[in-house]
Amino acid sequence: xxxxxxxxxxxxxxxxxxxxxxxxxxxxxxxxxxxxxxxxxxxxxxxxxxxxxxxxxxxxxxxxxxxxxxxxxxxxxxxxxxxxxxxxxxxxxxxxxxxxxxxxxxxxxxxxxxxxxxxxxxxxxxxxxxxxxxxxxxxxxxxxxxxxxxxxxxxxxxxxxxxxxxxxxxxxxxxxxxxxxxxxxxxxxxxxxxxxxxxxxxxxxxxxxxxxxxxxxxxxxxxxxxxxxxxxxxxxxxxxxxxxxxxxxxxxxxxxxxxxxxxxxxxxxxxxxxxxxxxxxxxxxxxxxxxxxxxxxxxxxxxxxxxxxxxxxxxxxxxxxxxxxxxxxxxxxxxxxxxxxxxxxxxxxxxxxxxxxxxxxxxxxxxxxxxxxxxxxxxxxxxxxxxxxxxxxxxxxxxxxxxxxxxxxxxxxxxxxxxxxxxxxx
Amino acid sequence: xxxxxxxxxxxxxxxxxxxxxxxxxxxxxxxxxxxxxxxxxxxxxxxxxxxxxxxxxxxxxxxxxxxxxxxxxxxxxxxxxxxxxxxxxxxxxxxxxxxxxxxxxxxxxxxxxxxxxxxxxxxxxxxxxxxxxxxxxxxxxxxxxxxxxxxxxxxxxxxxxxxxxxxxxxxxxxxxxxxxxxxxxxxxxxxxxxxxxxxxxxxxxxxxxxxxxxxxxxxxxxxxxxxxxxxxxxxxxxxxxxxxxxxxxxxxxxxxxx
Numbered sequence: 001x002x003x004x005x006x007x008x009x010x011x012x013x014x015x016x017x018x019x020x021x022x023x024x025x026x027x028x029x030x031x032x033x034x035x036x037x038x039x040x041x042x043x044x045x046x047x048x049x050x051x052x053x054x055x056x057x058x059x060x061x062x063x064x065x066x067x068x069x070x071x072x073x074x075x076x077x078x079x080x081x082x083x084x085x086x087x088x089x090x091x092x093x094x095x096x097x098x099x100x101x102x103x104x105x106x107x108x109x110x111x112x113x114x115x116x117x118x119x120x121x122x123x124x125x126x127x128x129x130x131x132x133x134x135x136x137x138x139x140x141x142x143x144x145x146x147x148x149x150x151x152x153x154x155x156x157x158x159x160x161x162x163x164x165x166x167x168x169x170x171x172x173x174x175x176x177x178x179x180x181x182x183x184x185x186x187x188x189x190x191x192x193x194x195x196x197x198x199x200x201x202x203x204x205x206x207x208x209x210x211x212x213x214x215x216x217x218x219x220x221x222x223x224x225x226x227x228x229x230x231x232x233x234x235x236x237x238x239x240x241x242x243x244x245x246x247x248x249x250x251x252x253x254x255x256x257x258x259x260x261x262x263x264x265x266x267x268x269x270x271x272x273x274x275x276x277x278x279x280x281x282x283x284x285x286x287x288x289x290x291x292x293x294x295x296x297x298x299x300x301x302x303x304x305x306x307x308x309x310x311x312x313x314x315x316x317x318x319x320x321x322x323x324x325x326x327x328x329x330x331x332x333x334x335x336x337x338x339x340x341x342x343x344x345x346x347x348x349x350x351x352x353x354x355x356x357x358x359x360x361x362x363x364x365x366x367x368x369x370x371x372x373x374x375x376x377x378x379x380x381x382x383x384x385x386x387x388x389x390x391x392x393x394x395x396x397x398x399x400x401x402x403x404x405x406x407x408x409x410x411x412x413x414x415x416x417x418x419x420x421x422x423x424x425x426x
Numbered sequence: 427x428x429x430x431x432x433x434x435x436x437x438x439x440x441x442x443x444x445x446x447x448x449x450x451x452x453x454x455x456x457x458x459x460x461x462x463x464x465x466x467x468x469x470x471x472x473x474x475x476x477x478x479x480x481x482x483x484x485x486x487x488x489x490x491x492x493x494x495x496x497x498x499x500x501x502x503x504x505x506x507x508x509x510x511x512x513x514x515x516x517x518x519x520x521x522x523x524x525x526x527x528x529x530x531x532x533x534x535x536x537x538x539x540x541x542x543x544x545x546x547x548x549x550x551x552x553x554x555x556x557x558x559x560x561x562x563x564x565x566x567x568x569x570x571x572x573x574x575x576x577x578x579x580x581x582x583x584x585x586x587x588x589x590x591x592x593x594x595x596x597x598x599x600x601x602x603x604x605x606x607x608x609x610x611x612x613x614x615x616x617x618x619x620x621x622x623x624x625x626x627x628x629x630x631x632x633x634x635x636x637x638x639x640x641x642x643x644x645x646x647x648x649x650x651x652x653x654x655x656x657x658x659x660x661x662x663x664x665x666x667x668x669x670x671x672x673x674x675x676x677x678x679x680x681x682x683x684x
Contacts, residue, residue: 066585068581068585070585089587089589090587091583091586091587092585092586092587093586094587095588097582097586099578099581099582099585099587100578101580103578103579103581103582104582104584105579105580105583106596106601106675106677106678107600107601107675107676107677107678108677109677116586116588117587118584120586120587120588120592136583150676150677151677154676166586167586176585354489
């Protein structure tokens with residue numbers, strides 16, 4: 001042990017790099033290894049996403065990093081230290097772990113759940129309390145409102161926020177996330193994904209993220225590692241590279257159709273110029289609002305509440321027809337976006353609202369501007385530098401699989417998965 | 427008032443009503459010397475009620491039989507249940523389950539007689555018989571409670587760095603508590619019933635009163651003992667239900683949700 005003073009393996013909270021060297025896992029009684037000769041360098045402070053069909057060994061690969069699965073052969077270096085030199089329980093206390101459906105202990109309050117690992121590490125009380133407050137703030141749950149509640153009293157999204165906070169509790173250098181957002185509804189999933197990006201900008205951990213969802217991989221990954229069966233690497237690289245130049249038919253099928261639209265996952269609202277879209281509070285009064293709309297030749301504006309959070313769309317024609325209270329006019333605003341929302345999700349919000357505009361808010365939900373559908377479309381054209389479609393046309397022969405792969409990647413994924421199941425005789 | 431709360435208030439009221447009824451009934455009976463002696467243990471007694479010192483002593487003896495046996499049932503049943511969830515050995519689980527299932531299947535009276543035949547009338551004999559008879563529900567409910575814990579939760583706890591012992595103590599056992607308590611409740615009720623047989627190994631309890639009534643053909647005495655035993659079972663079951671409610675982790679209780 002190089003750190004006999006504490007007996008802990010990873011004393012740092014600074015992100016460290018992870019090196020997997022020719023790692024193989026063979027489960028007893030299975031002829032085919034679950035993970036075969038897997039080598040990968042994971043740079044410190046990046047989100048690396050393992051993506052592949054179910055049963056490809058991606059989760060097993062990840063679980064070898066915190067030794068929930070012991071490698072049959074090969075080495076895993078975390079921050080330059082061989083993970084097998086560190087006692088497993090000590091190692092895991094220094095690696096954050098987020099699982100699907102959060103895995104919170106149902107008999108403990110949110111606060112007790114957050115404090116488990118710091119307690120295991122025997123932090124003193126003041127430090128634990130201070131850290132908990134930081135964590136509540138970090139994941140956007142008001143402490144006074146949530147600390148004493150039990151997991152079952154929380155929505156799925158809130159539970160997973162706590163799950164992320166719990167993993168970060170002891171400020172570990174590494175975070176492992178096993179399909180953390182897989183069980184959430186699409187809207188909550190999009191929001192938590194955006195928030196993870198935001199959190200990562202603050203904490204800068206080395207994150208290994210496992211998913212079967214290529215869109216999620218593209219959206220979150222600094223690097224994406226596309227895996228095929230036995231956890232063999234089909235392609236790895238930055239997401240735009242994988243979208244622009246899929247290494248082979250398998251990767252192309254996995255990406256599926258609409259690669260150009262997928263690239264909207266790589267651009268975020270903060271990359272666009274925010275428009276100073278007109279917004280009013282009740283204090284502006286009906287006449288003031290209508291006058292401004294007429295002056296600026298606008299049809300629509302946003303009504304803010306007393307905390308300057310967007311609440312309703314106001315339409316000029318409605319205001320002119322029925323001079324009444326502006327707060328009862330128009331239509332409730334269904335969705336807002338933040339700086340780290342991807343254009344893909346922003347576009348979804350716009351289409352769902354049917355307005356072609358979506359309000360942008362800051363961390364406190366305060367209105368800071370708006371973005372328009374035409375800006376998103378312009379960004380789409382810009383990202384469309386190397387059209388994937390042209391590349392595949394350039395390929396001399398196209399198989400049925402390739403064509404269907406472009407039509408519906410998920411169907412092909414399912415077919416691949418089904419084929420594997422047949423092959424393993426289940 | 428919630429339905430659950432009403433269910434918790436009902437048993438003590440029913441027990442009180444039944445006791446009052448029994449009291450009035452016995453009070454209205456003409457009791458001869460044998461009955462009077464059986465209820466009061468006093469040759470000179472001229473009247474008797476069901477609240478006489480002797481009867482209450484027997485109730486106390488009965489509670490002590492049940493209480494001491496229950497302690498040993500817990501001390502034996504819970505660790506054995508935990509052991510069964512830790513071992514993959516079919517032999518260990520087969521032997522334990524078989525032994526205590528046989529203990530429950532065999533008539534207690536037979537076991538008691540057998541123990542006396544071998545060890546004579548030792549004071550621990552009734553406890554061994556009672557414990558053997560009622561370990562099974564505690565042991566198997568401990569196993570069931572622990573096996574029912576979501577494996578994903580255990581995985582998440584292991585992933586956070588809980589040792590196996592910490593997983594058992596801080597995850598599996600707390601989550602198994604409701605099922606385990608249900609087993610304890612069953613065991614307690616079994617114990618109240620079977621403790622009436624302790625009279626045959628000279629260990630006292632309400633069995634003495636019932637047996638006096640049977641031997642002397644005095645129905646009043648027999649019924650007094652039997653009704654007391656039944657009411658004791660209801661009362662202990664009620665106390666166990668309250669314990670179940672308060673000892674179950676708050677986060678698991680249905681009313682914790684809104």
